[in-house]
Amino acid sequence: MQGGACYALGDGGVSGARADPAFPARPWARGAGRGGSAMTTGGGAPGPDAPREKAAAPPARRTVASDDLFQGLRELVILHRNDEYRLRITRAGKLILTK
16 A cells, blocks of 8 residues: 555545545446446536436516616617517506507
């Protein structure tokens, strides 16, 4: 034993696991999971056996306060597919959308 480290047999010292009760040897220390297959590829990217995260679905609708849209103004212009629409607040506080 050189340098005072005693590595577990079988992993060649790759994992750094020491062969004493505080650091028990792990048979999967070389990067293979408990099932025996590697969970990452050489570049660190998830391998084909790695569990995949489900992509979050985009929200069905987004709520925006009219005060945030108008920012103190009474009218704003919305561009939609190269068309201009005007959204304005009436004196009665209602919203009107016109093309």
